[in-house]
Amino acid sequence: MYTTKSGYWLGRLGHVSGWAQRIGGTDDATWRAIWNLGGPPKVSHFLWRACTGLRERLNKGELLRCVTMAWACWSFRNSAVFANPWGDLQKGVMGFLRLVEDYGHYSRAVFTHLEQPAAPSRTAWCVPTAGNVKINVDAAVFNGGGVGLGAVVRSETGSVLAVVVQRRMARWKADMADALATRFGLSIARRLGYTRVELESDALSAVKAIHLGSFGRTPKDLVLEDAYVTSLLFDYFSCNHIKRAGNVVAHFAARLPPSNGEECLTLSPKVF
Numbered sequence: 001m002y003t004t005k006s007g008y009w010l011g012r013l014g015h016v017s018g019w020a021q022r023i024g025g026t027d028d029a030t031w032r033a034i035w036n037l038g039g040p041p042k043v044s045h046f047l048w049r050a051c052t053g054l055r056e057r058l059n060k061g062e063l064l065r066c067v068t069m070a071w072a073c074w075s076f077r078n079s080a081v082f083a084n085p086w087g088d089l090q091k092g093v094m095g096f097l098r099l100v101e102d103y104g105h106y107s108r109a110v111f112t113h114l115e116q117p118a119a120p121s122r123t124a125w126c127v128p129t130a131g132n133v134k135i136n137v138d139a140a141v142f143n144g145g146g147v148g149l150g151a152v153v154r155s156e157t158g159s160v161l162a163v164v165v166q167r168r169m170a171r172w173k174a175d176m177a178d179a180l181a182t183r184f185g186l187s188i189a190r191r192l193g194y195t196r197v198e199l200e201s202d203a204l205s206a207v208k209a210i211h212l213g214s215f216g217r218t219p220k221d222l223v224l225e226d227a228y229v230t231s232l233l234f235d236y237f238s239c240n241h242i243k244r245a246g247n248v249v250a251h252f253a254a255r256l257p258p259s260n261g262e263e264c265l266t267l268s269p270k271v272f
Helices: 004-023 028-035 041-050 060-082 089-110 174-191 204-212 219-231 248-253
Strands: 133-141 147-154 160-168 196-201 236-242 263-267
Touching: 028 041, 041 060, 060 089, 133 174, 133 248, 147 174, 147 248, 160 174, 160 248, 174 196, 174 204, 174 219, 196 204, 204 219, 204 236
Parallel strands: 133 196, 196 236
Antiparallel strands: 133 147, 147 160, 160 263
């Protein structure tokens, strides 16, 4: 039976077969080199449309400069056909080269993915080391809008010292909410005067970033960098990953509505 799905796959198979007959194979290595040049996506798309086989004759930097100049020439052609041509072709080409160079610096700062060390991971909650407090944090993103942050502070005996919940009227993605929960837990430790802190979260990316101590320039990275700087103020600090089953108290705390609609801090009577 013919369906839209079957028609799509028939067309797709015909496209792949025709492409292989045209250039003698899929040449996956060439396409990976093109799409991983590191320049703006439009440069890779232009090269993909324009040519094949340059990878063997040029290194990565030379190939990027070559296709950037070709991209500039094509843009000059378009400007002459559809609008006023450039006043100075040389300056125009140099501008394209500078654009690609600046994009490389920007992408390395914002989208860099450095090798991250393995972060300790636990499946069940355990008491902190004697003399320390353990703070478990989590975040909740609600469908109707709003983000909840929760932090649970416990002593070396496992007793709950404080539970803090905060509600933000915002629309954040889960990774951003987890980063804010990490910073929120450390800020609570500072507010309550703790100097020896063990932080636990079920957000593995946030824990790894704190362990690595190197951050990009995305909003999430800036929040995690704030958390990292705060962690340096403690006499002792550790950050560990714990799976959801061991972080269930903070998980539910993040979903509690604060009594005043913004933040609620509940202290154990033993704290006074």
